[in-house]
Amino acid sequence: MGSESGTAGAAGVDRTPSPDADVCVVGSGPAGALLAHRLADRGRDVVVLEAGPRFSMDDREERMERHIRGTGSVWGMGGERDAFASTGEQAYPLNAARVKGVGGTSLHWQGMVMRLHERDFEMQSRHGVGVDWPIDYDDLRPYYAAAERAFGVAGASDNPYAPPREEPHPLPAFPPSHSDSIFAEACERLGIDMHSVPNARNSEPYDGRSPCVGYGTCKPVCPSGAKYTAESHVGKAEAAGARVVDRAPVQRLEHDDSGERVEAAVYATPDGTEHRQRAEQFVVAAGGVETPRLLLLSESPQYPDGLANSSGLVGRFFMDHCYAGMGGRYDAPTRQKHVGFNTSETHQFYDDETPVEGMKMEFLNYAGPSPVMEAVRADTWGDELLGRLKDAYGTHIAMGALVEQLPREENYVGLDRSTTDDHGNPVPEVHWSVGDRTKQALERANEVQRAVLEELGVDVEWAVGPGNTGPAFHHMGTTRMGTDPSASVVDPDCRSHDLENCWLVGSGVFPTGGAMNPTLTIGALSLRAADALDAELSE
Amino acid sequence: MELTRRDALAALAALGGSTAGCTAPTADRLEHSEESDGSAGGDTDDAVAVRPDEGTLATMTAAAEVVFPSSVTGHREFVEAYVVGRVEDREVYRTGLVQTAAALDATARDWHGDGFAALDPVVRDRLLRNLGVDGAEGDPDGTLTDRVRHYVVEELLFALYASPTGGKLVGIENPVGHPGGTASYRQATMSESGENG
DSSP states (O other), rough: OOOOOOOOOSSOOOOSOOTTEEEEOOOHHHHHHHHHHHHHHHHHOEEEEOOSSOSTTTTHHHHHHHHTTOOTTTTTTOSSOOOOOOOSOOOOOOSSOOOSSTGGGGGGGOOOOOOGGGGGGHHHHHSSSOOOOOSSSHHHHHHHHHHHHHHEEESSSSOSSSOSSSSSSSSOOOOOOOHHHHHHHHHHHOOOOOEEESSSSOOOOBBTTEEEEEEEEOTOOTTTTTTTTTHHHHHHHHTTTTTEOSSSEEEEEOOTTTSSSEEEEEEEEESOOOEEEEEEEEEEEEEHHHHHHHHHHHHSSSOTTTTTOTTTTTTTSSOOOEEEEEEEOOSSSOHHHHHHSSOEEETTTTTTTSSSSSSEEEESSOSSOOOHHHHHHOOOHHHHHHHOOOSSSSSSEEEEEEEEOOOOOOOOEEEEEEEEEEEESSSEEOOOOOHHHHHHHHHHHHHHHHHHHHHOOOOOEEEEEETTTBBOSSSBOOOOOOOOOOOBOOTTBBBBSSTTEEOOOSSOOOSSSSSSHHHHHHHHHHHHHHHHHHHHHOO | OHHHHHHHHHHHHHOOOOOOOHHSSOOOGOOOOOSSSSSSSSOOOTTTSSSSSHHHHHHHHHHHHHHHHHTBBHHHHHHHHHHHHHTTTTTHHHHHHHHHHHHHHHHHHHHHHGGGSOOHHHHHHHHHTTGGGGGGOOOTTSOHHHHHHIIIIHHHHHHHHHHHHHHHHHOOOOOOTHHHHHHGGGSSSSOOTTTOO
């Protein structure tokens, strides 16, 4: 095991360990990339180990074509490397919910970036549910602003339900869509306030990236680069001196004899070699599934239940946002599918107390089928196909919603020791279910959606709610933050309670998840952790 | 609605394909296959051999006349510009396309005694359906049926309906896959010109 540093591999890419790393970061998604950049920018010697490959910008159109034509995984997910088990009441399609590669899951994310509300940090003390965060909105507020600048968020201060903010968004919001104007009439009559959506997508040129040009395939791939991906901050980190090693999945973390410090990250490279990356500080930023998995895989005689797991809570309290949606046909063109993102939402029901679960409502700009995606999958062609496409496109209208799922210990990410990945490690087991109170909140979301659609005279044709909800692919809660080491995994700075140089960043640390897309909060927490880690290195 | 070279270039631009061979096609770039059925020339590294043979272009044009709606005209100009752009710098793809088109042509000769492009469009349509192409899943490495689905039918439908011209037939001037800007989604009615003109 192990190798000396400083020699390049046969393929010409040097994947050997860095000799004098201050910080080793595991994972190059938004959490890892923002932290790596901030620390490298302050002169720290940073090495980032990324399990997946580095994807070129040159073939993004081909990836888009793969998506439109349905000719394979856009980002190469699947197979033995990514094997997993789904064992809960509710199936969890994990490999549709993540990407392994430089940039992480932001390669295929939708790019919606809202701040959590103030009450999200205090659900126990305010409402007697869930658990309080050990930090509050004010603690995170300057970091939210920093994350918005990092992502280049296009937004407007027109949301009366949003928490207070100190400055405008970096970019102007995308204007409302034509279909937003259809919804606006109904919402006006029903007393529902619509407002803009903060998007991590350039409405103007920003940070060397293009404005949106309307490919309409934001998720899973934006060929123009207008949508923020963490590749941006990987590049900035590298420019600041950080080293990013792709195709270097970390197999386990090894601690020193005292059990108080991580000593090395053991990682594999494509040539079959294992290396040991030593560093002063270690940051695991591998997402809400792979981060707890890596800690569990790092079991040792001293820590038979896995690293940083004296609480027994590593992997526990797995949460996602549950989707509610409803749609039908309107009696006039709705102009869907021109862009792949939304321009209006309502957060009016987010802070309600009955039900207390947060919910945010979306007015979709991409309801119904895409003609080209229907065409390439059709079992006919010519005039018959065109007739079908005309029937299928034009008047679809729909709303979506994210609904909060409160933490439940019985939902977890563990190890399935009966199955191993391409390196012989037990695969992640995702055990997920949706409880009755979440289902009641989903029912409420459907009620609001139905009221709006019926006000528009729409015959509801489909609904996703309590009986058929699915996950929004936001993996949260599995390394929860708190002040009590017996009831949490990391402290308010995202440092593990058990090991003094082991930090965990990402949505795994969320004690509760609210109902806002999590990545802006991931970024804010990561920047905050970077400051704390930097201070630690200065001591 | 008449398809033009410009429509093909718009489709290509969206897909990152080369438009160099389309904007300034010259006779010396033409690289006709030695074999009239178009089955040769697939494995050459010759940089000049970017253009599929005439047989392939004729077969693709003949297929477009079947899979495109009857209101569309200008198949040859569109297909030629599009296919030439699609294969440039994509040797594996070009080989697959040329071989598949040749195999389809050979099947037409076997079954109907004439090349695919020479058949009546009704017969071409029946031939594709009898091959099972209508119900197949495209696969560049699959059976002939799967390859025809991938390289011929899906390719042509993709080219048409991801372009503003094809999108407009359905009612959307900025279809998914086309970088048509961020104005059309705000408009109540379809722009005849589209944002890109």
